[in-house]
Structures are given as C-alpha cells and as structure tokens.
Amino acid sequence: DGGITQSPKYLFRKEGQNVTLSCEQNLNHDAMYWYRQDPGQGLRLIYYSQIVNDFQKGDIAEGYSVSREKKESFPLTVTSAQKNPTAFYLCASSRRGDTEAFFGQGTRLTVV
Amino acid sequence: GDSVTQMEGPVTLSEEAFLTINCTYTATGYPSLFWYVQYPGEGLQLLLKATKADDKGSNKGFEATYRKETTSFHLEKGSVQVSDSAVYFCALSDMDSSYKLIFGSGTRLLVRP
Secondary structure, eight states, X not given: OOOEEEEOSEEEEOTTOOEEEEEEEOSOOSEEEEEEEOTTOXXXXXXXXXXXXXXXXXXXXXXXXXXXXXXXXXXXXXXXXXXXXXEEEEXXXXXXXXXXOEEOOOEEEEEO | OOEEEEOOSOEEEETTOOEEEOEEEEOSSOOEEEEEEEOTTSOEEEEEEEOSTTOEEEETTEEEEOXXXXXXXXXXXXXXXXXXXXXXXXXXXXGGGTTOOEEOOOEEEEEEO
C-alpha cells in the first residue's frame, strides 16, 4: 500500500542532544513538508521541499534542519538550538502543484 | 499573507445533533480549501476539499461549500455520531503561497451518546 511513514512514533531526547525524525513516502510525490503541532494548537510549518536537493524554511525553522537527498525521504533534525522541542511532529507529502497533502501518523518528541 | 480562521472549540453536541464549524479565510489568489480531521494521537486525514468558488465538497455525511463572496468554507453535518469526535482543521493552499497548506487552529468536537 502507498503511504507516508514516520518513525519512531515516540522519541525521547536529553537536553543538548540532536535527534533525527524519519519520514518516508512511496507515493512518488515531489513535495514534502514538516509541521509542528503543540497541544491545543494548529499546525505550524517548519520546512518544505518541492523537489530533490532543494528545500525552503517555513514559519518556525530556527533550531531545525532538513535534507532532501532522495525523493522518498525528508528527515528532520531537531538540534540543541531548538529551545522548546517537545511537540508532535507531522510529515506530509503532495504532488508538486497539486494541493492535496497526505500525512504520516506523527512522531511525539519529548525532552527529558 | 494568507490565513485561516476557525471557530474556537471545544464544540460539544449530543448524538444526532446538527454540526456547523465555521471557517473563514484570507488569500490574495484563488485558493483550494480543505477540511482535515485528526483523531487522538494520529496524523491528519483529508475529509473533503473544494477547488473553486461554489464547489461543494462532501464525504462521510460532512459537507462544505466554497463561498468566495463571504470567504468562507463552513463544515456541516446533519447528524453527528460519537465516532465523529475529533479535531477538525480548515486549511487553504494556493499558488501565491507556493502551495503550502495553511491551517486554522483546529476545532475539537466532542459528541456525547
């Protein structure tokens, strides 16, 4: 079945550590996105990529980094510079120019 | 820039009640409009969409009509079920925003038996 897979589902990070969240899709979509969701709030865009080897900052990119070396993969690194990383992270993908996005099941990151 | 405004929740209804969740938008271009639903601990699922003025999106008994004159896309359902309890997000996307999805803050719906 085609879809978008995020891993792990739960992730715990010590303060000062970098962690990487995985996002893989087999939908042959050109565009991929990372959103952050805080409790009781909407989704805020962190980074997005519309083509391999290219990506743009979203509204809250500080303290995060991404890469897009393959069409299927768009990993997100939460660096130690992100002061409040505890949140629910959602990855999405869509066909370029098509506006419907498909979401993964999310990764819940907790700083301990 | 583009934005989406939703009514604040939570919205609490009894089973079989009529549901309306208001959504209005601001956009410089001609956006596509969406409703997504999020069940606890999960990602978002597309519920319905409309791509041009006066289009009506529908799915699973939910409906929303793209009203350009009032810049609105209100979600309605004639008879809600307990299983409809979730968070509902209104969103827009258009060429002027590089096709990024821009979300409202979400509205939590709780349906009681």
